[in-house]
Amino acid sequence: MFEYFTDALPHFLAYFAAAVALAIAFLLLYVMITPHKEIALIRDGNSAAAAQLTGTFLGFSVPVAMVIGHSVSIPDMLLWGAVAAIVQLAVFFLVSRLLFRSISQRITDRCVASGIFVGGIGLGIGILQAACMVP
Structure with missing residues (x-):
């Protein structure tokens, strides 16, 4: 057992x-x-920015975690991780440019509902991505 570990x-x-x-x-x-x-807003105690960034990060991390468990190599994992990153960036773009143009300003203005919404959408899309990345 110790040999397997090492x-x-x-x-x-x-x-x-x-x-x-x-x-x-x-x-x-x-x-x-x-x-x-986000970082400056979070340092200033902005809960909306914290919720948004946390949800988005989790939305990125969930598919990466799934890919790690199923990848054949580190380059394979990195490529699928890049896909997860691109999807999360696209989610923010779609939400902030097409659905709610003022959402970024609302997050800056400490609207926690806006931060939770963006973070939640990012997390939900990340979970869907994770399911799709399993062979």
Whole structure:
């Protein structure tokens, strides 16, 4: 049993490091693309921004977690993780540009309902993505 653990540990560390790097890259890209500044808003105590970013991050993380369990290699996982990131960016674009043009301003103005809505949509789409990414 200990031998299995020592053999599997490098694989765990490699996948975990790749997943964390992918998550950091996604978060950096996401907060750069959105018109409001989530990190500054969260530091200022804006619950709407916290709900929005948390839901979106979970919407990204769920499919990545599913892919990790089913991928054949780290590059495979990274490619499907990029798909998950693109989908989350598209979700924000569709919500903020087509459905509710003022949603970004409402999040900035601390409208928690708006933050929960955007985060919830991101999480829901992420769950659907995860289901579709399983062979």
